[in-house]
């Protein structure tokens with residue numbers, strides 16, 4: 001419950017529910033000056049630790065940071081138009097600019113620092129690929145062995161390559177992500193292994209800083225909507241915690257709506273939302289967006305609180321809608337992996353359905369880098385059936401000047 005709830009009403013103590021997890025002292029007022037980037041310190045290097053006043057305390061000499069966060073916020077007219085935001089606009093908070101190419105690094109710096117401070121001897125996670133790459137990198141930085149469970153054959157080659165390269169022990173499980181996570185949660189009950197999945201409350205603490213940083217970039221002006229893809233729902237939970245805490249300490253005057261977008265074939269949270277959060281049922285997940293191919297999200301109940309408290313929306317989009325939105329983000333020069341494009345695809349769908357105003361200011365969180373899944377890029381651009389509208393195939397020419405000139409002239413005529 002809110003730290004300030006029920007207390008005598010000090011001028012700055014608000015009375016609003018906050019998302020649970022690690023308890024942050026909210027019985028105070030914070031201003032943007034609480035988060036300076038002090039030259040030469042961790043707060044200058046890390047877009048996570050800069051927000052230390054709203055994070056759990058960890059001794060500075062135990063912190064494992066790879067200069068994560070500090071990601072760009074782009075505004076793009078083409079993407080605004082694609083979303084149907086004729087009077088509003090669509091901004092991209094690009095979490096693919098983190099050291100291992102996804103937002104997971106923000107949670108991992110906090111979890112691995114905590115593991116380091118508590119003397120963990122082994123850190124483990126189950127993953128659809130990004131958490132594993134991030135854990136492998138941070139654990140290597142800390143010098144702590146890492147074990148990752150991945151669903152065999154179901155994560156992108158790039159993410160597997162990263163995880164191997166950073167030196168984690170990779171265990172391929174004959175099953176999907178849900179099976180792998182369940183196995184690992186059973187294992188940590190009896191074995192002395194530090195669990196780094198987002199069910200570990202230190203992970204969402206770091207991921208809160210996606211929201212804090214984007215609010216800081218907006219000079220603490222609150223957008224109408226923050227949209228993000230939903231898989232295991234750790235991030236949806238973290239966003240609710242960040243927003244309710246920022247409100248509680250007086251950094252923002254209101255909450256934006258959180259819009260979580262799932263892939264149609266992996267949408268148990270969407271169906272739960274559709275039932276008025278009355279009936280929840282896990283599904284057998286299937287989607288091209290392997291990062292969010294999750295049928296039984298671990299944080300479903302805390303994510304529900306985020307949606308309820310922010311008056312948010314959960315929606316679902318098809319693989320085709322995801323890949324078209326991804327092609328738009330890529331073509332705008334920004335680039336992302338398939339799951340990340342669910343943010344834009346979802347807003348486009350909600351604007352078309354009249355559930356989001358075309359005048360809304362929306363920040364879509366793009367969760368992973370375009371190089372995370374190059375197979376998906378190739379499949380989209382090389383496909384014959386159907387031939388996608390933005391398909392951009394390389395042109396092969398004989399090594400002659402004439403052939404090259406022909407291509408250049410054809411291109412100029414287009």
Ligand code: F0G
Pocket residue numbers: 102104126127128129130131132198229230231232233234235236291292337339340367368
């Ligand atoms: N986008 C990307 C690129 C992801 O890797 C994930 C989750 C999500 C969105 C969804 O976030 O789980 O907090 O709802 N990837 C996890 C992993 C499951 O193992 O890398 P969520």
